[in-house]
Amino acid sequence: MLETDELLNNLEAGLKQLLIDRKLDEPLMIGIRSGGVWVAEQLHQRLGIKSPLGLLDISFYRDDFSQIGVNPNVKPSQLPAHIEGRDIILIDDVFYTGRTIRAALNEIFDYGRPNQVVLGVLIERDGRQIPLCPDCAGARITLAANQRIKLTGPSPLGIDLQTLDTAA
Amino acid sequence: MNDNLQLNSDGKLKHFLTIEGLDKTLLTEILDIAESFIGMSDQQIKKVPLLRGKTIVNLFFENSTRTRTTFELAAKRLSADVLSMSIATSSTSKGESLLDTIRNLEAMFVDMFVVRHAISGAAHFIAQQTAPHISVINAGDGQHAHPTQAMLDMFTIRQVKPDFSQLRVAIIGDILHSRVARSQIQALNTLGAAEVRVIAPKTLLPAHVESLGVSVSHNLNVGLKDIDVIIMLRLQKERMTSALLPSESEYFKCFGLTEAKLKIAKPDAIVMHPGPINRGVEIDSKVADGKQSVILKQVSNGIAIRMAIMAMAMQTQGAV
Numbered sequence: 001m002l003e004t005d006e007l008l009n010n011l012e013a014g015l016k017q018l019l020i021d022r023k024l025d026e027p028l029m030i031g032i033r034s035g036g037v038w039v040a041e042q043l044h045q046r047l048g049i050k051s052p053l054g055l056l057d058i059s060f061y062r063d064d065f066s067q068i069g070v071n072p073n074v075k076p077s078q079l080p081a082h083i084e085g086r087d088i089i090l091i092d093d094v095f096y097t098g099r100t101i102r103a104a105l106n107e108i109f110d111y112g113r114p115n116q117v118v119l120g121v122l123i124e125r126d127g128r129q130i131p132l133c134p135d136c137a138g139a140r141i142t143l144a145a146n147q148r149i150k151l152t153g154p155s156p157l158g159i160d161l162q163t164l165d166t167a168a
Numbered sequence: 169m170n171d172n173l174q175l176n177s178d179g180k181l182k183h184f185l186t187i188e189g190l191d192k193t194l195l196t197e198i199l200d201i202a203e204s205f206i207g208m209s210d211q212q213i214k215k216v217p218l219l220r221g222k223t224i225v226n227l228f229f230e231n232s233t234r235t236r237t238t239f240e241l242a243a244k245r246l247s248a249d250v251l252s253m254s255i256a257t258s259s260t261s262k263g264e265s266l267l268d269t270i271r272n273l274e275a276m277f278v279d280m281f282v283v284r285h286a287i288s289g290a291a292h293f294i295a296q297q298t299a300p301h302i303s304v305i306n307a308g309d310g311q312h313a314h315p316t317q318a319m320l321d322m323f324t325i326r327q328v329k330p331d332f333s334q335l336r337v338a339i340i341g342d343i344l345h346s347r348v349a350r351s352q353i354q355a356l357n358t359l360g361a362a363e364v365r366v367i368a369p370k371t372l373l374p375a376h377v378e379s380l381g382v383s384v385s386h387n388l389n390v391g392l393k394d395i396d397v398i399i400m401l402r403l404q405k406e407r408m409t410s411a412l413l414p415s416e417s418e419y420f421k422c423f424g425l426t427e428a429k430l431k432i433a434k435p436d437a438i439v440m441h442p443g444p445i446n447r448g449v450e451i452d453s454k455v456a457d458g459k460q461s462v463i464l465k466q467v468s469n470g471i472a473i474r475m476a477i478m479a480m481a482m483q484t485q486g487a488v
Contacts, residue, residue, distance in 0.1 A: 060218055061217060069483030070201055072201065079210065106217070107216075109213075111210065111212055112212050
């Protein structure tokens with residue numbers, strides 16, 4: 001069983017090391033809505049990051065618009081005006097196919113050209129579909145093809161493991 | 169008129185032709201999605217990839233500055249390719265029928281038509297006749313409807329006064345010729361405004377105007393009392409076929425919005441106008457440029473609201 005506290009501790013430790021290894025200077029942390037923001041809120045505090053937390057809604061950058069349309073619950077992204085040249089820590093809850101991260105990077109780069117971007121996720125599961133992967137993860141797990149993992153929150157944070165009906 | 173024409177079998181927006189027949193949930197969804205597009209102005213690259221590879225044709229059979237340019241900008245910010253056709257310079261002036269123009273454009277693999285036409289029902293006609301994968305947006309048809317203008321007005325109102333159920337809204341002036349007023353009245357009633365009041369001389373009101381769900385006043389000094397939102401309309405001289413008014417200066421004296429008249433409304437009332445403004449005819453410059461005016465905000469909001477509507481109408485394309 002995955003404990004969110006333990007995952008957050010692992011991710012925090014991984015990010016601390018990454019801050020040193022990659023020489024991240026006054027980093028800007030950005031959480032991807034919704035789960036990524038919940039995780040980022042905790043880490044932003046734990047790592048004592050000075051710049052306010054950025055909130056990213058990738059709805060307008062998804063690659064499946066022609067299949068699912070516009071998310072009616074889309075919220076405005078809130079990023080600082082100056083992304084240009086910044087070191088960015090991008091945070092999401094679950095890394096799965098990699099498509100969310102692709103959309104997030106596309107959106108961030110429309111705000112400006114960052115110096116570097118690192119990716120931290122609470123959970124990395126198998127099932128990548130594009131050549132992107134996180135720089136650090138609270139846990140790396142392997143699931144059956146019909147299983148989905150989801151973060152519930154914001155408080156308390158919980159992990160919800162679902163097994164899809166194979167007929168579906 | 170077939171309202172279902174606007175929605176696909178899943179109840180999603182396919183064409184946007186009139187406010188009529190659209191429910192509060194859908195109108196609110198448009199406003200919510202537009203809200204997120206407003207945030208895009210912070211982006212260095214003011215574009216999202218939603219409609220990349222789609223082709224949108226602006227078909228304007230009538231003049232327009234604001235509407236055509238904001239539709240064009242909205243489409244470009246959604247990454248669509250846009251053709252703006254001004255009909256005076258097209259083959260229509262050589263005698264080509266509307267349907268032939270449409271068929272020829274369809275043959276160029278177009279995905280959406282944005283239509284403005286002097287004849288009521290033109291956009292409906294095109295929506296009925298065009299190929300099934302194409303969406304049609306009404307950018308104003310005759311005296312019938314101008315639904316994207318109404319939605320950008322709702323958006324502007326909601327930015328300042330979020331609770332429609334508390335609002336008394338006055339629409340003042342040439343209601344008779346105004347497609348904007350018709351769409352506004354429908355939108356305000358659908359969103360649950362406390363009161364929609366029309367204020368105009370009898371000659372500029374349609375017969376049985378009350379049946380649209382409005383209260384009526386013929387006196388600005390009385391009608392402005394307790395009003396939260398003032399919407400001024402332009403005198404549409406180009407659509408007036410008979411002498412409906414004694415003179416413009418007479419009209420301004422009775423129905424023009426001046427600083428003194430503005431004081432009759434609630435102190436925090438906002439002043440709106442869909443443009444173009446006739447200064448000194450329906451509105452005094454001091455009011456149009458004053459601090460209660462949100463007229464230029466309406467123009468800016470037009471981009472976000474049109475982005476939302478175009479994106480929503482296009483999202484059903486994969487599922488036709």
